[in-house]
Amino acid sequence: MTHRHPTSHRRRQLAGLLAGMAVAGSSLLAGMAHAATWPSKPIQLVIPYPPGGSADLLGRPLALQLQQQLGQPVVLEYKPGAGGTLASQYVARAKPDGYTVLMVLAAHAINDSLYPKLPYDTRKDFAPVSLVANLPMIVVGSSKLQAKNIGELVKAAQAAPEKLTYGSAGNGNTGHLAGALFASTAGVKMTHVPYKGSAGVVNAMLASDIDLTFDSISTSIPHVRSGKLHALAVTSAKRSALAPEIPTVQEQGFPGFDINGWYAVIAPAGTPADITGKLSREIATALQNPSLQSQLAASGYEPVGSTPEALGAHIDREMERWAAVVKATGARIE
Template sequence: MVEKFLHPMLALGLCVAPFLVSAQDAYPSKPVKLVVPYAAGGPADLLARSVAEKLGARLGQPVVIENKPGAGGHTGGELVARGPADGYTLVLATIAHNGAVALYPKLRYDPMKELKPVILLAEAPSILIVKQDMPVKSVQELLALARSQSGRLTYGSAGNGSAMHMAAELFRYMTKIDYTHVPYRGGAPAMADLLGGQIDMLFESLGTAHPHLKSGKVRALAVTGTSRSASLPDVPTVAEAGVAGYSSVPWYTISVASGTPASIVSRLNSEINAVIKAPDLAQRWDGLGIVPLGGNPADAQKRNEIETTKWSAVIKAANIQLD
């Protein structure tokens, strides 16, 4: 009797098993969402859109961009961290999630624990630019003006804790000047106000700033990386311009909710690595001043840890804190 009972059950198990394996292998079986935690049109948004198109083709499902600005990037970050850990919702994570979390002692989630990096996507050195009629042509002239008008000069950013904000705060800390921060819900509205003369300066991505530099609508003072940009060889680094040791290079990861199955993280990592090696994407990114990185999830985690140590020290030393 036992044998007669077991045989049908065994047969049923053998029938169900392929469907279970198939369901796992079938990822993704529906569209994937890539959350950009900033407004449309800024550098993070442009980067995400360039990846989404090619990633969708490789996955066989659309990768849909969803802009969720707010709280310096944490509105979108929390949305993904608290969502299903199934690989169907990704986030373009930035310094806000991976390095500057010390700014927010009252966050409702822990991005370092609740977001899992899939890949170290890219980095994009920034450039310090000022509005067209600003009476300065060098970093030293800017510092002199800032010291003569303590607190009156303004700089914009993509939001509290964004790469633009942190670059400016590091500059403030290292030069001992004072100016006023004007946070926006993304880089695009900040650039619009710089062009309109409502703010005085920005630490903007090279790609976003380049067309406005060519048209003469803004002026470049220095790049934030450790070396000059090939597209702007005459523009010094901030360190060369007299702020010794200064370096701020925004980096991006694509992350998912912690608990996402390792097999899905591995699949996404493999496909995104392939995407960023595509020659046409590399050419497009070069024009935007974006450097592709890639690697495995452990590489991304290591970079996040190094940057978190660096920026936590800056935030503490400069006594920057937000609610």
């Protein structure tokens, strides 16, 4: 029987430990090298909806400010379609080097339970970067809708089940689910009409093709101010600073009704943490810029600028919340 010398055994253990530390250290140094050289070329910010929508109204000025801070162009790439899933699929398959990132809306969390099968895993295929901003939603009527408040809307919907049409910026969009949740809560039936982006909804509203919409306040409020559309309520728990004269849905008989749009930046899974961390910090810095703040406030955006960890937790909560809403309302792809 042979006996191993305890000293040589400890040496081997120590050698293994040092080797492991060396690998970890080299990985850390590699990550620091990534951050030190990034960005060295233009960054592509993918927008999942057409130009003119609420994501564009936020993404465009944010990209300009980031460009000034980073010293590299931040180019907006529009990839609309399928409720934002086309853009998500594109970014999920992109090289995880920090040069392709995606602006997502609440639809990113909604789609996981609304679509039977997605070409990506919402939790595993992306790396969170920053929750950029929140944005209240507004219930707006077109000229063909006689109702001027939530109580009148409910009565009109009760009198003609499924006759009232509400538009949204696309299947799975926050406006789609907000309308479905409202109808379910109020015990009425309305018909959902999806469009490709907020601009499409607003055009349909101006043409009186549909009765109402649950839309981002940024894209509809100019037409409310001009008198072409009329506001019934905001969907958030509190009134919007942009339009404090418009009451909430809660104030009009639906306690607990609270829906906000939100906008975040994510990257492909595998993007080095030092890069996502650096971009997160740069976004937070950008949102402190007075000029950008005033521009966003004029459209109703409420800047956040979170850490990657906070965004990851936020997306998890939103996925759970909207899964329950989809189940409760029976919302489906139209």
